[in-house]
Amino acid sequence: MTAAHPDPATRPRPSVPTPPPGIRADRPDVSDGPDLWRIARETRTLDVNSPYSYLLWCRDFAATSAVARDPDGRPAGFVTGYLRPDAPATLLIWQVGVDAAARGKGVAGYLLDHLTARVAAEHALDVLETTISPGNTASERLFASYAERHGARVTRKVLFAEEHFPGGAGHHDAEVLHRIGTPGEPLTT
Template sequence: MTAAQEDLVREETNSPAFPARLDTPTVEDGAAIWRIARDSQALDLNSSYSYLLWCRDFARTSVVARDDSGEPVGFVTGYVRPERPETLVVWQVAVDYAYRGRGLAAFMLDGLTERVASLGVRQVETTITPSNEASNRLFTSYGKRHGADVSREVLFHGGLFPDGHDPEVLYRIGPLAAAAAA
């Protein structure tokens, strides 16, 4: 963890230490990541198979947080858009219930974007349903921390979903100050 990350963690958690370390997910993490997503009660749960594939095919653009014993306690899944290789799309962010409220989601998101900056990433996109206030706060504060503009527009209106899903609002965050300085 860099000194700047430690300062961010202290600022968001009011704690001198952080009980998790960031790592690249492996296929062996897929089941735990699926359970964290399921237990979040906020995410659209994908098949367990998809989390295994994600850990295999998109590990480089995803991150897992591990506790002292090495068990996953949070994750961020993402991928680089093929049509826009400077854009990281964040697919899901989830934190185990016991680790919530400590700034872990922000810590993971910052750590991941620091890592993918070497791939040329200068912008982050994600979609959030209007009722997901925690994700709205997470990505709005992320934009502020990184000196980036945050724009919002409906990407998929509710009528496009066959299951009565809420609309998905696209958040575009960028350019990232850290990437601009690199």
């Protein structure tokens, strides 16, 4: 049985969490693309896509992505995501990156909360998905903490094994799918 979702126009607006000092979140725009690419590259943990892909992401998926801005308006972090075409109540988080100067201040968690609240205000949202490579404890903690804040359950399974990637086993770690949500309940209220 599928849970009924209220019409987005009549659904209560989710509360947006308090940002870390000096940080504000909004939708990215094309001018943010180069900074998102730079932040992703400088994390040394993310798979870095081409600069062109970050420009497209900021244009085509701005409604399901967020950028954290420092007091001068420069990007200090980002979350990119999209609603899955075959499961439109599922928000897949593609990447989360935080500039070195803003790390350890709660920016990533704030961005996840901000983004899911914004998306849930416009769409039915039951599940948050992301993939995490084994051993990426920072990302595992980030998403486990998100689930705890939202009273949601986390399930995990390998989505893409090493042999799915070009070059086969040993060229890319497996990607473990983390699904966050409680069946039959909206992810945010």
